Every structure is written in C-alpha cells, then in structure tokens.
Amino acid sequence: MKPIERFLRETDRVPLMPMPTPLHPMHYQPSGKDVSLLIKRDDMTGVGPGGNKIRSLEFLLGEARSKGASKILAAGPEQSNLCALTAAACAKAGLDCELIINAAEPARKEGNLLLEELLGTKIHFLGPCDGTVRNRRMEELAAAYQSAGEQVYVVRNGATTGRGALGYTAAVVEMKRQCEDLGIGRMTIFAPGGNGGVAAGLIYGNQLMGQPFRIVIVSVEDDRETLTAHIRSTISEAEEITGLPMDVSVEQAAEITDAYRGGGWGENTKESQQAVLSFARSEGIFIENVYTSKVLVGMMDWIEQEKVSGPVCYLHTGGLGSLFAQY
Structure with missing residues (x-):
C-alpha cells in the first residue's frame, strides 16, 4: 500500500457514494484511429443529481x-x-x-x-x-x-481546496484498480479544468500512485497559465494536509490545454453546443454546456489529430441538474 492510500484510508471521510462509479466502453468508437474510448461515470455518484x-x-x-x-x-x-x-x-x-x-x-x-x-x-x-x-x-x-x-x-x-481535491486523489486509486481488474493498459484521462479542483486531485493522485495514467486537462474557463496556477495552489494545500509532496511540477505531471474554452465559463462554443446533442444521441448519456461538453470536444479533437492512442477515457463529471435550466 502506498502512503497516499494509507492516508486516504485513515483520514476523516463521510461515505456518500457507491464505489466504484462505472468505467465502461463508449458506444462510439472512431474508425481508423488507434484508440478505444471509455467513459468514467462520475455523473453517477449516487447522491442528488450526481456529479464530481x-x-x-x-x-x-x-x-x-x-x-x-x-x-x-x-x-x-x-x-x-x-x-x-x-x-x-x-x-x-x-x-x-x-x-x-x-x-x-x-x-x-x-x-x-x-x-x-x-x-x-x-x-x-x-x-x-x-x-x-x-x-x-x-x-x-x-x-x-x-x-x-x-x-x-x-x-x-x-x-476546490486541498482537502476537497482529495476526492479525486482517491478517484485515481479507484480507477487504477478498475483498470487492473478490467485488463486496461495505460489509459489517457481527459478531465475538465474550471477552478482546478478535479484537475488538482487527479494530477496529485496520479503522481503519488506512480503515474498509472496520462492526464489531459481541458480548461473550460481560464487561460492555461491561470488554470495551472490554480491547480498548483490547490496541490500545495493537499501536500500540507497529507505531508506527502509531489516531486515534479504541474507542467511535468499533466498536459493542460486552453484551446477549447471559447469565451470562458458558461459560454458555449459552436462545437460544445453540438456535442451536448450528439453525445446524448449516440450514447444515451447527457452532458451539459459548461464543463463536460468542452472536455468532450477537446478529447475528440486530440483523437482526430492522433495526439493520443490506446485506451482513452472521458471523465464525465456530471452537471445534470443545471442542464434543465440551460435550454
């Protein structure tokens, strides 16, 4: 057991969700590309409308x-x-x-x-x-x-605090075990970057667990430098709580892109607006306009540009409740 696993097991925590959330193949699989698409269903965290x-x-x-x-x-x-x-x-x-x-x-x-x-x-x-x-x-x-x-x-x-980010540090442990059980090799995870909580937890957990995943963060709001600073600050808080430092920089530990944020938080791009419709109609799964749609657009573009290969995972962070007020 790694030190971060021991810390997560021993620290104060209120069990709220059934674990693990599903990790399964997507229905759509791009032809002619060396990828297999999966989805991590953190829209199914078991409380209220679900979400990260x-x-x-x-x-x-x-x-x-x-x-x-x-x-x-x-x-x-x-x-x-x-x-x-x-x-x-x-x-x-x-x-x-x-x-x-x-x-x-x-x-x-x-x-x-x-x-x-x-x-x-x-x-x-x-x-x-x-x-x-x-x-x-x-x-x-x-x-x-x-x-x-x-x-x-x-x-x-x-x-988005150091303690809050531990939720996605724990999610890395969870996904690593799922991949081992399912026989999935080194997986690339695409996740949203808003104020940086999910991203910080993933990056921190991935490093402390020995880098089982490649992490790509898609900004939905800020430019890359601003988002990176938010992530760095939150990881620093987490390090103080756990006493376990991350031995590389954020820039070394993950890839962060701001190419799909459009006008920023809550502002659709033409592509993200279409993604809300196309994803529901191909997967039977709902995403929303603020976070999850832009991550999907970024992931699909990286696949089209052949910047990723092998198992590629779309981290669905939820947002169903807000969807009903977006149309």
Missing part, C-alpha cells in the same frame, strides 16, 4: 464532522452544481445546510434551484452581485451563527 463534487464532499463533510459542525454553508451562482450537491449530501449525512446564491429569487425555480427546494434547503438569495460579495456574505453569516453558539463549516471556493 460528491467526491470532494466526502472529505469536506468528514472534516466538518470531526470539528463538531452541525451546519454547513455553501455559496454559488443560481445554477451551481456544488450547491445542489452539498444540499443533497447534507441531507444524506444528517447535517443542516444553507446556501448563499448571488441571484434574485425567481418566481419559478428550475434546474438545481428546484432540486434545492425539494430538499428543503434554506437559500439566501442576495440578488445580482459578484462572487466576492457573495462569498463575503457567506463568511458574515458563518460568523453570526458562530457567535450564536452554532458550529458552522463553510465549503469554500466551490470545494
């Missing part, structure tokens, strides 16, 4: 419980996947959850807002404001509850 944040929340809520917290606060935009999944995870874990949303309360709730209402989650609608104002309000609310004697745990930065 459940992996992070296992470790974050584990820390919250270890600190005696009874209330969890999270913040995000109107269709935040993190907020919906935090609310669902807290319901399963028996923890109170409140959300801070930087939007006006709509007359009719759709997508993730509807799911949060069904969960009975208390939502603080701030009206239109930027993320800085929203996050400041969350910290003020946390301080008020603390002053009143309630133990509060704040899910910060969209769960």
Whole structure:
C-alpha cells in the first residue's frame, strides 16, 4: 500500500457514494484511429443529481464532522452544481445546510434551484452581485451563527481546496484498480479544468500512485497559465494536509490545454453546443454546456489529430441538474 492510500484510508471521510462509479466502453468508437474510448461515470455518484463534487464532499463533510459542525454553508451562482450537491449530501449525512446564491429569487425555480427546494434547503438569495460579495456574505453569516453558539463549516471556493481535491486523489486509486481488474493498459484521462479542483486531485493522485495514467486537462474557463496556477495552489494545500509532496511540477505531471474554452465559463462554443446533442444521441448519456461538453470536444479533437492512442477515457463529471435550466 502506498502512503497516499494509507492516508486516504485513515483520514476523516463521510461515505456518500457507491464505489466504484462505472468505467465502461463508449458506444462510439472512431474508425481508423488507434484508440478505444471509455467513459468514467462520475455523473453517477449516487447522491442528488450526481456529479464530481460528491467526491470532494466526502472529505469536506468528514472534516466538518470531526470539528463538531452541525451546519454547513455553501455559496454559488443560481445554477451551481456544488450547491445542489452539498444540499443533497447534507441531507444524506444528517447535517443542516444553507446556501448563499448571488441571484434574485425567481418566481419559478428550475434546474438545481428546484432540486434545492425539494430538499428543503434554506437559500439566501442576495440578488445580482459578484462572487466576492457573495462569498463575503457567506463568511458574515458563518460568523453570526458562530457567535450564536452554532458550529458552522463553510465549503469554500466551490470545494476546490486541498482537502476537497482529495476526492479525486482517491478517484485515481479507484480507477487504477478498475483498470487492473478490467485488463486496461495505460489509459489517457481527459478531465475538465474550471477552478482546478478535479484537475488538482487527479494530477496529485496520479503522481503519488506512480503515474498509472496520462492526464489531459481541458480548461473550460481560464487561460492555461491561470488554470495551472490554480491547480498548483490547490496541490500545495493537499501536500500540507497529507505531508506527502509531489516531486515534479504541474507542467511535468499533466498536459493542460486552453484551446477549447471559447469565451470562458458558461459560454458555449459552436462545437460544445453540438456535442451536448450528439453525445446524448449516440450514447444515451447527457452532458451539459459548461464543463463536460468542452472536455468532450477537446478529447475528440486530440483523437482526430492522433495526439493520443490506446485506451482513452472521458471523465464525465456530471452537471445534470443545471442542464434543465440551460435550454
């Protein structure tokens, strides 16, 4: 057992999801290319609408419980996947959850807002404001509850913290075992880069597990340099928590591309908009417009350019709840 496996086994964690999530071949297999396409179904993490944040929340809520917290606060935009999944995870874990949303309360709730209402989650609608104002309000609310004697745990930065990234460090261990069981050779994994949490966990875990995978991160928001800095900072936090340093740079450990981000977060490209439709119609699996569609476009383009070969895995990080408010 490697040191990171021992740490993950011993650290505080709330079990939320059935593991492992499926890893299986895609229906579509490109002709004339030396690749076999697979999909890792992290849209099927078993809580709420499913998605990648459940992996992070296992470790974050584990820390919250270890600190005696009874209330969890999270913040995000109107269709935040993190907020919906935090609310669902807290319901399963028996923890109170409140959300801070930087939007006006709509007359009719759709997508993730509807799911949060069904969960009975208390939502603080701030009206239109930027993320800085929203996050400041969350910290003020946390301080008020603390002053009143309630133990509060704040899910910060969209769960992109060193502890949150451990969710995808653990996912590397999980995928390595799956590949061994399925007889899959060295696999290339394509994953999204938003604020860098998934990417940081994958890159960190892959290094500490001996580089079983080739990692390609597709930015959906920032330029390559900015995303790399986010990933580097989050890995540094993870190293402090585990005491296990990564012995190479982020640039050496993974390939990061910003060629498919278009106008940035939430802004479709012509190709990503089409991918939402074509993937559903060829696989019977839904992706969405912010993260997962751009990763798919990037992966297919790399295949077309013959920049990858062998087993190639599309990491589907979920987002189903927000899809219902995107059309």
